[in-house]
Amino acid sequence: MAEEKIVNKAKKLPRHPMPEQDAKVRARNFEEVPFGYSSETAMLEASRCLRCSKPKCVEGCPVNVKIPEFVGLIADGDFIGAAHKLKETNALPAVCGRVCPQESQCESRCVLGKKGEPVAIGRLERFAADYERAQGKMTLPQIAPATGKKVAVIGGGPAGLTVAGDLVKLGHQVTIFEALHKTGGVLVYGIPEFRLPKAIVQAEVDYLKALGVEIVESYVVGQIETVDELLERFDACFVGTGAGLPVFMKLAGENLNGVYSANEYLTRSNLMKAYLFPEYDTPIVKGRKVATFGGGNVAMDSSRTALRLGAEKSYIIYRRSMDEMPARDEEIHHAGEEGVEFLLLSNPKRLIGNEKGWLTGVECVKMELGEPDESGRRRPVEVAGSEFIVEVDTVVVAIGNGPNPLVPSTTPDLKTNRWGNIEADLETGATSMPGVYAGGDIVTGAATVIQAMGAGKKAAAAMHDYLSGK
């Protein structure tokens, strides 16, 4: 049978790795780690796709990117066509190609993955988006005739950018209000340059501007203008203000000099470019020995940033084992290659400082895994008497973020749950206030870029219905 032949052929062609900077070299610079596929490699990799008639990969994607179609276009050498196909459903393909956890989404559903390795969908997405950007010719999609409706998008992160892109294409007049001086949310303040070059985010933001989206930066909604006030001059609002409130561990010594929240550490380095101090004015403590608490992607980003800022030692201190670590395998792998040391089954107990208020060490206790807890992961329990001290001069606390309270606390009619997340319908983003929609981390708690984009897509569709009087 012909199909069997194709399967056999694909099996013979192994998944193509992406060339990347040598680990020792890249651990000391902020340039992007992987180089991306060449055109030849991309076409070969794309040719592995079986073009299933009922593609499971599409179901695995929160924004249902037309995967077999765009991969097919790459296989045929039509890279620009592939980029356009991606942009039909995904406003930020160059970003998603880099930061999406494909291994647990689209690629986890790929038929080829059952007996071998799945098609490298993420790498191909990145390739097509980069190819188009490199051509320097941005082609704009058809924009529907103006509806005369005005929409305010609060927060210029992944959710807000997606809503803005979808609604402007439908003919609505969209304004994004961003609190920081640069639009992109976590894409600019959180994710480091070596994982997501800021020029790429800027290009995506410029694309939205070209579509007609107005962007107002340095505008803190909740302070300068409330949601209720915005509703007097806009027909609808989308709240995508993210999970911006850092969680500390309430340990003794947590306010010592040299102790950072991951938000502060990464914001200083990424948004404010403190790694280029003194050319840039914002300073950062360049620790010699840095410990990051936590095991998620943010913890990996922090520990790898520490190395690039010149740390001799960069530890991840995590209370469970490697198997439970929530970070992507790729990030853990990259961190390990670069020299990050993992102190697993270890939990910080207190931070130790000197008389001048500077951190000198962290006392940890060994943990062992007990019965599974409500998250399904085995609950770590302390091993009595196993305390030990790690000498460090910098600590980055990366154990998570709570919802940003600025908008909820100044919008009395907006219902929140007991953690402060906005209550919103997960299918439509509708909140307790008519005309006000919400999505992304402010609703779900800290999640991924693509999940926020998925929520943005659904909210945009619902908002369009609302604005059209449906």
Place this chain on the structure above:
Amino acid sequence: MNRIVAKEEFSQNPGVKMMQIEAPRIARKAKGGQFVVFRLNETGERVPLTVADTDPEKGLVTIIFQEVGKSTMQLGKLEVGDCLADFIGPLGQPTHMGDFGTVLCVAGGIGIAPTHNIVKALKAHGNKIISVIGARTKDLLFWEDKMRALSDELYVCTDDGSYGIHGLVTKVEQELLEKSRESGEIGLVIGIGPPIMMKFVCKTSEPFGVKTLVSLPTIMVDATGMCGACRVTVGGETKFVCVDGPEFDGHKVDFDEMLKRQSIYLEQEKEAVERYRHQDSCDCCCACGGDQ
């Protein structure tokens, strides 16, 4: 946007300057006690400054700053007509308004600026105001006239005796609190100035049991509650100055911890200032950017 429309130099060494910035929305919205963040240019840092005055009709926000680091020195070099890249606000919580009877406002040095805006609001609310303003020396005093216009009583001190009462503001504070001990007329003390001065304003008022508010000038980055750079311990709990403050019950603030945290970047600040001064004076044409 964010255009400087007026500038005045209050003192030369150290430089203390006043600027009026065109920012109509902020001017309309900012209340006493709130602050703004400025960023000068693409490579600039985000610097918080408490609002000194606003003119909602003209759309102007007044800031007063002392040139202590590179960013404030650079700001001081700008002239009328120049623009700031970013001018963000209002931020933080406004001063809680109420009928306190008599409010004793103790302001030191640059702290006179935020005190002015708070006094303006408290006065409009119907409170009686006794103000004590002071500085190290006469040249560093400013806005005596504006403070006098808003205050029912005004005392002026200098540490070196070059003007007004010879002595620290806390000396006058002590005397006034003693005078009010029986009548109990002073219902609130507000102390704003350098951290060490605020610490002693609080120490002075504590035995009298009069609530004392301070406005904390901590280090900040985003100033919207996102990073926690500004955290302080108040009554044993960690608070974020940018969203929970900037004003707190001074008797509960851990000033010693705060003073230590203020010193985190001293070395880098020194480096930045030296580099800036050199660049400013370096006429060489080697394009060293002042590095050599």
